[in-house]
Amino acid sequence: MSNADPKRRIGLRSIGVLSERELSECPGVPSPQRLKAGPVVVIECNEEIPCNPCETLCEKGAIRIGQPITNTPVLEEEKCGGCGLCLAPCPGLAIFLVDASNPDRELVSFPFEFLPLPERGQIVDGLDRSGQVVTEAEVLRIQNPVHNNHTPIITLRVPPGYGMKVRSIRL
Ligand code: SF4
Numbered sequence: 001m002s003n004a005d006p007k008r009r010i011g012l013r014s015i016g017v018l019s020e021r022e023l024s025e026c027p028g029v030p031s032p033q034r035l036k037a038g039p040v041v042v043i044e045c046n047e048e049i050p051c052n053p054c055e056t057l058c059e060k061g062a063i064r065i066g067q068p069i070t071n072t073p074v075l076e077e078e079k080c081g082g083c084g085l086c087l088a089p090c091p092g093l094a095i096f097l098v099d100a101s102n103p104d105r106e107l108v109s110f111p112f113e114f115l116p117l118p119e120r121g122q123i124v125d126g127l128d129r130s131g132q133v134v135t136e137a138e139v140l141r142i143q144n145p146v147h148n149n150h151t152p153i154i155t156l157r158v159p160p161g162y163g164m165k166v167r168s169i170r171l
């Protein structure tokens with residue numbers, strides 16, 4: 001889709017976050033059925049930029065960019081095992097991991113590059129893509145192994161229906 005396309009006028013380029021329509025059209029976003037089947041990545045990357053570490057890092061071949069390198073990433077949702085290894089290396093901080101398989105709670109993981117880090121068990125504000133508080137969330141895990149190169153991954157427990165809404169936190 002060309003940048004001159006009117007569909008692109010409202011959304012990432014105009015308001016700084018993906019609109020609902022952009023999300024629904026994004027080839028990196030899994031289907032509702034796949035989301036309910038267990039942990040899976042949500043790739044919120046629809047800019048035509050020269051970037052592909054997500055594709056090269058995924059040993060399952062679940063992310064396809066191909067040629068040219070400016071293609072936007074396509075998720076082959078049945079191949080994603082939900083390991084989360086592609087989250088920290090994404091320079092755009094555009095990859096999330098969502099587990100909506102439990103009707104009583106959902107889990108969402110994302111890179112968090114601010115300090116201080118939250119503590120495990122802490123109750124925090126869950127923010128949506130525009131930075132608005134949408135729910136309370138519990139910090140389940142903070143993973144910061146050496147190979148993450150100083151990009152910690154935070155996993156939150158959020159209420160049902162919020163795994164696809166919460167994209168950051170406020171302490
Ligand atoms: S979570 Fe793991 S399996 Fe899924 S796309 Fe990322 S690296 Fe591949």
Ligand code: SF4
Pocket residue numbers: 043044045051052053054055073089090091092093094095
């Ligand atoms: S690594 Fe991140 S920014 Fe780069 S193409 Fe993949 S999802 Fe987009």
